[in-house]
Amino acid sequence: MHAALLLTHSWLRWVILAGGVYVVLHLCRICVSRRAWQGRDNYLVWAFGRAFLYQVLFGVLLYMMLGEPSARDLDRRLGQPVPWPLVHGVVMLAALGVFHGGKALVYRRVPLSHRASAFLALMVGTLAMIAVSIPWPFLTFGRPLFRLP
Ligand code: HEM
Numbered sequence: 001m002h003a004a005l006l007l008t009h010s011w012l013r014w015v016i017l018a019g020g021v022y023v024v025l026h027l028c029r030i031c032v033s034r035r036a037w038q039g040r041d042n043y044l045v046w047a048f049g050r051a052f053l054y055q056v057l058f059g060v061l062l063y064m065m066l067g068e069p070s071a072r073d074l075d076r077r078l079g080q081p082v083p084w085p086l087v088h089g090v091v092m093l094a095a096l097g098v099f100h101g102g103k104a105l106v107y108r109r110v111p112l113s114h115r116a117s118a119f120l121a122l123m124v125g126t127l128a129m130i131a132v133s134i135p136w137p138f139l140t141f142g143r144p145l146f147r148l149p
Pocket of ligand 1: 089
């Protein structure tokens with residue numbers, strides 16, 4: 001169960017990053033061409049949010065599965081009192097909060113004419129928070145880029 005969840009969590013990261021970059025480029029195109037906001041644009045932002053939400057749920061499940069020895073090992077490798085999965089989880093939860101709160105604000109307060117640029121700023125901010133919290137292989141507590149079954 002843990003292995004399958006970790007594999008899914010590891011690969012879903014690429015779906016979220018690639019999907020996020022696609023949405024950013026799409027929003028850039030809308031801003032540059034100054035075309036009107038359409039229903040399909042809402043759908044792209046929604047789909048990114050949904051994948052992100054599932055990834056966070058998988059992450060929380062993984063966190064609950066971390067046993068004591070595993071947590072101690074992660075602690076020692078980081079050489080710091082706070083284990084990286086905790087920092088990782090807190091930053092990812094914060095990113096999810098920023099994304100969902102920001103999305104609600106954009107829909108309520110931002111006129112259609114400025115919606116693409118507002119979502120662009122929100123997406124770039126959210127992706128930056130996600131990118132800094134991923135355990136990239138070059139970090140002390142790094143994990144593989146592509147985990148195999
Ligand atoms: C509240 C949200 C999250 C929590 C609590 C969480 C928790 C965890 C935990 C506990 C691990 C280590 C699992 C283990 O070694 O058994 C892990 C690994 C990882 N997490 Fe998360 N995670 C969250 C969100 C995310 C998000 C949003 C992403 C990326 C979009 C992400 C990307 C990764 C990656 C790439 C790994 C390494 C996987 C591997 O070892 O191959 N996490 N996460």
